[in-house]
Amino acid sequence: MTAQADAEILSVRRDGPYWQMSFAAPGIADGFRPGHFVAIAVDDAHILRRAFSIRSASTKAGGALQIIVSPKGPGTKWLVERRPGDLINVIAPLGKPFRLPTEPVPCVLVGGGYGVAPLFELASQLRARGCPVEIIVGAGDAQRLYGVVEARRVSDAVHVTTDDGSAGEHGRVTDPLRRILAGGHPAVYACGPMGMLQAVSEVSAEFGAVAQCAVEESMACGIGVCMTCVLPVIGDDGVTRMVRSCTEGPVFFGDRVRWSEVGTVPADTLGAPEPRDD
Amino acid sequence: MTAQADAEILSVRRDGPYWQMSFAAPGIADGFRPGHFVAIAVDDAHILRRAFSIRSASTKAGGALQIIVSPKGPGTKWLVERRPGDLINVIAPLGKPFRLPTEPVPCVLVGGGYGVAPLFELASQLRARGCPVEIIVGAGDAQRLYGVVEARRVSDAVHVTTDDGSAGEHGRVTDPLRRILAGGHPAVYACGPMGMLQAVSEVSAEFGAVAQCAVEESMACGIGVCMTCVLPVIGDDGVTRMVRSCTEGPVFFGDRVRWSEVGTVPADTLGAPEPRDD
Amino acid sequence: MTDPRVTLGGVDFAGPAFTASGCAAAGRELAGFFDLTEIGGVVTKSIMLRPRSGRPTPRMVETPSGMLNSIGLQGPGIESFLENDLAWLTDHGVTAVVSIAGETVDEFAQLARILRNEPAVKAIEVNISCPNVESRGQVFACEVMSASSVIHQVRRNISSDVPIFAKLTPDVTSIAEIALACHNAGADGLSVMNTTLGMAIDPDTLRPILGGVTGGLSGPAIRPMAVRCVWQIHQVLPDVPILGMGGIANGEDALQFIAAGASAVSVGTMTFHDPSAPVRVQRELLGLLDERGFTTVADAVGIAHRGGLT
Amino acid sequence: MTDPRVTLGGVDFAGPAFTASGCAAAGRELAGFFDLTEIGGVVTKSIMLRPRSGRPTPRMVETPSGMLNSIGLQGPGIESFLENDLAWLTDHGVTAVVSIAGETVDEFAQLARILRNEPAVKAIEVNISCPNVESRGQVFACEVMSASSVIHQVRRNISSDVPIFAKLTPDVTSIAEIALACHNAGADGLSVMNTTLGMAIDPDTLRPILGGVTGGLSGPAIRPMAVRCVWQIHQVLPDVPILGMGGIANGEDALQFIAAGASAVSVGTMTFHDPSAPVRVQRELLGLLDERGFTTVADAVGIAHRGGLT
Numbered sequence A, B: 001m002t003a004q005a006d007a008e009i010l011s012v013r014r015d016g017p018y019w020q021m022s023f024a025a026p027g028i029a030d031g032f033r034p035g036h037f038v039a040i041a042v043d044d045a046h047i048l049r050r051a052f053s054i055r056s057a058s059t060k061a062g063g064a065l066q067i068i069v070s071p072k073g074p075g076t077k078w079l080v081e082r083r084p085g086d087l088i089n090v091i092a093p094l095g096k097p098f099r100l101p102t103e104p105v106p107c108v109l110v111g112g113g114y115g116v117a118p119l120f121e122l123a124s125q126l127r128a129r130g131c132p133v134e135i136i137v138g139a140g141d142a143q144r145l146y147g148v149v150e151a152r153r154v155s156d157a158v159h160v161t162t163d164d165g166s167a168g169e170h171g172r173v174t175d176p177l178r179r180i181l182a183g184g185h186p187a188v189y190a191c192g193p194m195g196m197l198q199a200v201s202e203v204s205a206e207f208g209a210v211a212q213c214a215v216e217e218s219m220a221c222g223i224g225v226c227m228t229c230v231l232p233v234i235g236d237d238g239v240t241r242m243v244r245s246c247t248e249g250p251v252f253f254g255d256r257v258r259w260s261e262v263g264t265v266p267a268d269t270l271g272a273p274e275p276r277d278d
Numbered sequence C, D: 001m002t003d004p005r006v007t008l009g010g011v012d013f014a015g016p017a018f019t020a021s022g023c024a025a026a027g028r029e030l031a032g033f034f035d036l037t038e039i040g041g042v043v044t045k046s047i048m049l050r051p052r053s054g055r056p057t058p059r060m061v062e063t064p065s066g067m068l069n070s071i072g073l074q075g076p077g078i079e080s081f082l083e084n085d086l087a088w089l090t091d092h093g094v095t096a097v098v099s100i101a102g103e104t105v106d107e108f109a110q111l112a113r114i115l116r117n118e119p120a121v122k123a124i125e126v127n128i129s130c131p132n133v134e135s136r137g138q139v140f141a142c143e144v145m146s147a148s149s150v151i152h153q154v155r156r157n158i159s160s161d162v163p164i165f166a167k168l169t170p171d172v173t174s175i176a177e178i179a180l181a182c183h184n185a186g187a188d189g190l191s192v193m194n195t196t197l198g199m200a201i202d203p204d205t206l207r208p209i210l211g212g213v214t215g216g217l218s219g220p221a222i223r224p225m226a227v228r229c230v231w232q233i234h235q236v237l238p239d240v241p242i243l244g245m246g247g248i249a250n251g252e253d254a255l256q257f258i259a260a261g262a263s264a265v266s267v268g269t270m271t272f273h274d275p276s277a278p279v280r281v282q283r284e285l286l287g288l289l290d291e292r293g294f295t296t297v298a299d300a301v302g303i304a305h306r307g308g309l310t
């Protein structure tokens, strides 16, 4: 189902600090579910692909995918300089997507910065199953907020927060989340920076909820063969393993990820080095 | 006088297997004399510059340079894909140009393939000094002939040869050269592949003439600091040295270059390794 | 058409290109991208006796035309490997070259004993480019004595039908010397080369980026170094098969290794760029060999030492 | 603003960036591109006792993010160097660090004696990464004994006011060991690193491309290796100045070297891309140091060993 293709860029549109791109993806778009990502090859000078959440897929005209790019380093900068008609090599869909509830339960979706990208389509699919959906959109400041209008279109309520109060509520996404959780037992979905995912998982746990979190770890291959993208995750057997976020994620249950130990190998991880004197 | 600049591409035009490019070169174009070359930085994946003979310079609109590019490897292919408005980083003018006669002597200019590039402007300057000019244009086949029409415009007579006889005379540039040399004592100028330069030098010598030859050696820096572009050249003192073609050339007197030993270090070169038993 | 088959240490392989250890996991993830039975085989990620967590993240840094990694040999341990990974390869008819790694000479010996009863193991790559805990953490392949002991122990403990390839590090004063020692100790072939040690520092924090501080540099950046290593080893051991690797991105790159003396090649880092790189490289290589008139891959091996094409 | 001045082996230099030996000839050709007195100094192309023709062409191959060269130490010999090149540098007020190379230990000693009377020589870089004709052509810096003898002889024959820097090759099992030996033999500092040995084969002729068969790999491709070498040496010799180099293209790259333990940097191959790279790198480096609150370059030296910025 996952395929590699030279995809023609259909549009590149700037939206504040982000860029929205779409490209033809014949045969790829069909398998898309929210939470999947795409790995894109950039210029010759950089050999590693760049990963992006798939924002949405359309099946018209052979299929197309949309992504949101925040230009940061050389690869993302190169990408946003592409023009319609240019070809980019893509591999998609990749990863394990968000799991949808089988019952029409209320849902709250939390997105930080460009992390809202996969949430629009998720919201639509949840609502199609009869789930009431609220979306919390957060960012450092008004500038870096993404997709508030779109969020309103696909949900029943939108809450906006910024760290500096320049738009919406002054504070963190966890403030409205806490209020929503206090008022009911929704399913929680989140995508955004690791710190936010940790906070969302912790607040959810306080209220007995488990958040599904789409993580972002540095990836060399995106397809499960290199072992660079790991983080400590507790398995069904209670054992912590260093787990690949590209194939076993990017979506994890928030109570399984040892958030505060991401970037370390916890001492009780399977196969952790034995403490040495040196 | 030599300067480095981000130059705006003004035009890129295909002409058979070659591409003619021109770019703005404020302050650079003034110093141009035929035989000079320009070193152009290409894409990020390639750190070395590419060298091109300057075909002509115009001083209009702040100055512009023209070159002829034969796409071969990644750098030249990248270059011909540039579009007007793109910027390329150039260093020019580089090298020692052709020396012009002080008397209005007859001149014969020999160009092979894109090697004719510097000859048009040379012809014009020679004619401006009252020198009658004939140009010999050669190539492997008709396809790879360059600039025959332009050559006619700037000279008194043009001779065309191809190795396979697909255009002009069937044979080598040395065939018409030999006839011309037999009929007079012209100054000889040549630019093209090393084999051709060697042949031109040898035929000239037969008739007691000395050809000025613009050589093409693989260059890493183009400005005299790396010592990659050397060839064995006999100095005024009769001693052979490995001489930089970027700063002491690209134009050399044909009788000074040890053509058949290019690619070796002749045993009597200054500082040549002593023969060893191992 | 050039015959794709190659023989390495007495064993036949379907083609001259392999995956590189650690760049293809145990093959399964690549099966969606190309037919694994078309290439010479899958060289599996170096496996150790026990499960191993590997190093903390970040485990990689992109560098000019290459990357650094400090995975730290993460893996499930030999038992789980046999049960899940090797079994999958066998079930799918994929040729398995099993890479093993240990922290002590004895661990290598134990791994060899465990593998001796596995008919699916076509060949063994002995990754001696990993740290030797018995000797100041220096890697085994840094020193003639430790490299030889490992190879000797593996050779003693495995059937003589199974060729063993010693995987060498370039980070030594004379790689030819280590290669000779490994061959004398019983290596049927040499895998050349592993990554070279490198490092990157974050310009903002001014701290090493990698969780492991230093890491292995791989990719096209190091290709000229790898071609040189193959050349130097083939010079002293012209009859010993070399599995060449280091920055191979296409058929021309692979051809350089073959001409320098490799009998086959592995494709590593470039698989991250293009998951079907191993089979693409193989097809391109065979096409180039064919164009140059070679009927077998073996005919081109080391040809650069014999004056090249004439 | 960060003070650009640095002190290396007791001598003051105007800035932390230098040219790299062999990548700037003797400076003159770069004078048209930037003011040579702004940088720390020009490290001249390694000079030998007698004129030397160097290797046949082709002398270079472009490689991914780097290049191979086999120049073979072409140069006019020390006499002509003093008369023409050093004189030009003196006349133009440019700080000269003279790189010397010999085929025997005695040639190094002779070069040192000739230079001892030259007040214009601010420091000497001893290129021990060249082949030792007395010892199977292995380079001096490959071995503790030969490296030490050269450094010892140069140190004995030159005034103690002139610091000497030993230029090391990365192609050794332990560069820290060679560095220690050189320091013990009298090197005031270490130039780290020279090129690493590499090779390329022409896919059409299937012969080595370089006239010298193998050549030195340089440029951004090898930067992670160079940063690692600097790191390893600073770890064992924290008080010895290191002139760091290998693939430096911009201020961020240079900052990596400083943080890893270099007291100053040299810019080599990237000068071919951008003739004013040395001064640009210096300006960018000083800008980055300033942004990070350093008042001197020295304050940032080796900071990655001390936990980085806090």
Ligand SMILES: Cc1cc2nc3c(=O)[nH]c(=O)nc-3n(C[C@H](O)[C@H](O)[C@H](O)COP(=O)(O)OP(=O)(O)OC[C@H]3O[C@@H](n4cnc5c(N)ncnc54)[C@H](O)[C@@H]3O)c2cc1C
Pocket (backbone or CB within 6 Å): A037, A048, A049, A050, A051, A052, A053, A054, A067, A068, A069, A070, A071, A072, A073, A074, A075, A076, A077, A114, A117, A215, A216, A217, A218, A219, A220, A250, C061, C062
């Ligand atoms: C599952 C997933 C989904 C993502 N979704 C989006 C998205 O929708 N929009 C968006 O703008 N960005 C997204 N990212 C982050 C994006 O991949 C990085 O910003 C991008 O790879 C950085 O490339 P660069 O050339 O700008 O930076 P560089 O720093 O030059 O990248 C160097 C290398 O590091 C890797 N890398 C660096 N930062 C990251 C990172 N944060 N995550 C993964 N790899 C990284 C790159 O892939 C590359 O191999 C996502 C990452 C992951 C893992």
Ligand SMILES: Cc1cc2nc3c(=O)[nH]c(=O)nc-3n(C[C@H](O)[C@H](O)[C@H](O)COP(=O)(O)OP(=O)(O)OC[C@H]3O[C@@H](n4cnc5c(N)ncnc54)[C@H](O)[C@@H]3O)c2cc1C
Pocket (backbone or CB within 6 Å): B037, B048, B049, B050, B051, B052, B053, B054, B067, B068, B069, B070, B071, B072, B073, B074, B075, B076, B077, B114, B117, B215, B216, B217, B218, B219, B220, B250, D061, D062
């Ligand atoms: C003085 C001079 C004038 C030239 N004039 C022209 C011209 O007018 N038109 C034209 O099309 N070409 C000209 N060339 C040749 C041109 O420089 C090369 O074809 C070009 O550099 C090849 O780059 P590439 O990326 O296509 O090939 P690659 O093979 O990828 O080049 C790799 C490296 O080798 C160097 N190199 C390769 N071939 C040559 C060569 N023949 N000469 C010098 N360096 C080389 C390149 O500069 C580069 O650094 C000239 C060369 C010189 C030295």
Ligand SMILES: Cc1cc2nc3c(=O)[nH]c(=O)nc-3n(C[C@H](O)[C@H](O)[C@H](O)COP(=O)(O)O)c2cc1C
Pocket (backbone or CB within 6 Å): A226, C020, C021, C022, C023, C045, C046, C069, C071, C073, C099, C127, C167, C193, C194, C195, C216, C217, C218, C219, C220, C245, C246, C247, C248, C266, C267, C268, C269, C270
């Ligand atoms: C992420 C990564 C993991 C690796 N893991 C191993 C390993 O487990 N065992 C091993 O012998 N080599 C390992 N290598 C080295 C490769 O097998 C190969 O020797 C090296 O990367 C050079 O080839 P390349 O440039 O094609 O990648 C690893 C390389 C990378 C990039």
Ligand SMILES: Cc1cc2nc3c(=O)[nH]c(=O)nc-3n(C[C@H](O)[C@H](O)[C@H](O)COP(=O)(O)O)c2cc1C
Pocket (backbone or CB within 6 Å): B226, D020, D021, D022, D023, D045, D046, D069, D071, D073, D099, D127, D167, D193, D194, D195, D216, D217, D218, D219, D220, D245, D246, D247, D248, D266, D267, D268, D269, D270
């Ligand atoms: C063309 C060329 C010639 C060189 N010549 C010398 C030399 O004569 N002496 C020396 O010590 N190093 C020499 N070097 C090595 C450089 O000084 C430097 O150590 C190496 O290239 C790594 O730095 P870089 O990547 O910035 O070039 C040379 C390098 C190149 C590319």
Ligand code: FES
Pocket (backbone or CB within 6 Å): A218, A219, A220, A221, A222, A223, A224, A225, A226, A227, A228, A229, A230, A244, A245, A246, A247
């Ligand atoms: S990115 Fe390679 S295993 Fe996940």
Ligand code: FES
Pocket (backbone or CB within 6 Å): B218, B219, B220, B221, B222, B223, B224, B225, B226, B227, B228, B229, B230, B244, B245, B246, B247
């Ligand atoms: S190209 Fe560098 S000296 Fe001529």
